[in-house]
Amino acid sequence: KDGKYEQAPPVLVCQSKEDATWKWVYPDTDDATSLLDCLEQMFYYVAARENPKEFRPDAFAQVGKHFSCPTVKPTVSEDLKEFRDQERLRYAQPALPFQYQFQGRKCTVAPQIKPGSKQVTKARDHYLLDNKRPPTFTLLSVVRDAAARLPGGVGTRLDVAMLLRDSQYVVEVDETQRRQVVSGSLDRLHAEADPCVQYDSDQKVWVYLHRLRKPEHFVVNNAMTT
Numbered sequence: 001k002d003g004k005y006e007q008a009p010p011v012l013v014c015q016s017k018e019d020a021t022w023k024w025v026y027p028d029t030d031d032a033t034s035l036l037d038c039l040e041q042m043f044y045y046v047a048a049r050e051n052p053k054e055f056r057p058d059a060f061a062q063v064g065k066h067f068s069c070p071t072v073k074p075t076v077s078e079d080l081k082e083f084r085d086q087e088r089l090r091y092a093q094p095a096l097p098f099q100y101q102f103q104g105r106k107c108t109v110a111p112q113i114k115p116g117s118k119q120v121t122k123a124r125d126h127y128l129l130d131n132k133r134p135p136t137f138t139l140l141s142v143v144r145d146a147a148a149r150l151p152g153g154v155g156t157r158l159d160v161a162m163l164l165r166d167s168q169y170v171v172e173v174d175e176t177q178r179r180q181v182v183s184g185s186l187d188r189l190h191a192e193a194d195p196c197v198q199y200d201s202d203q204k205v206w207v208y209l210h211r212l213r214k215p216e217h218f219v220v221n222n223a224m225t226t
Contacts, residue, residue: 011025011026013025013026070156070158070159070161070162071155071156071158071159072150072151072155072162072163074162075163075166079102079103080166082102083100083102083149083166084166084167084168086098086100086101086102087145087167087168087169088168090109090112090145091112091133091134091136091137092134094111094112094113094134094136095111095112095113095220096111096215096220097109097110097111097215097217097218097220098111098215099214099215100145100148100149102149107148107149107208107210108148108210108213108214108215108217108218109144109145109148109196109210110144110194110196110210110218111218111219111220112136112141113136120135120136121135122135123135123137124138126139127171127173127177128170128171128173128177128178128181129142129169129170129171130168130169130171132169133169134169137169139181139185140185140189142164142167142169142170143160143164143181143182143185143186143189144189144196144197145167146160146161146163146164146166146167146182147160147163147186147189147196147197147206147208148196148208148210148211149163149166150163150206150208152211153207153208153209153211154200154205154206154207154208155205155206156204156205156206157179157182157183157186157206159206160182160186160206161175161178161179161182164178164182165178186206195209196208196209196210197209
């Protein structure tokens with residue numbers, strides 16, 4: 001608690017005194033896989049937010065303390081324009097997966113129209129969404145896109161809410177209303193058959209699970225790709 005272990009953490013690796021090489025020493029079990037996944041999430045979370053020149057070992061212990069506040073900075077105007085250009089391309093072909101590119105990183109999002117779905121011709125009204133948006137632009141899709149853009153694929157609910165505001169199809173509403181929408185949408189995305197997000201209850205952060213996927217890894221609705 002408070003950044004300190006109640007008991008000594010497990011030893012995962014050791015360094016040879018002879019040639020300074022590192023060796024994995026923890027037993028190869030499911031528990032080890034879980035530990036590695038956790039370490040990877042923490043690494044990406046911290047590495048995407050900390051200045052490497054000022055990196056502190058205790059930064060890892062601070063991850064869980066940020067759950068009640070945003071940890072990402074507002075998108076600058078140049079990046080915002082680039083994102084919105086890509087967003088228009090993404091919804092111009094909603095039956096295909098799309099790969100966003102920003103700040104030297106790439107992230108892939110699933111097709112908006114799933115196999116077996118019918119063509120949508122009119123957008124449903126919602127107080128958070130612009131009525132002139134593309135028909136397939138939904139709450140789930142905009143929250144998915146925001147989660148995909150989390151630095152390192154990891155962030156708080158409020159990070160997702162902040163990135164959601166970058167969309168050209170989202171209107172300004174009360175902050176509490178926006179956070180409630182994001183919270184409900186994240187829960188729904190987490191409950192899907194192929195969830196794109198997962199909540200880490202220990203660190204109090206959301207993890208975007210499709211971060212390393214490529215467009216060809218998604219099933220597309222071939223009847224709507226032409």
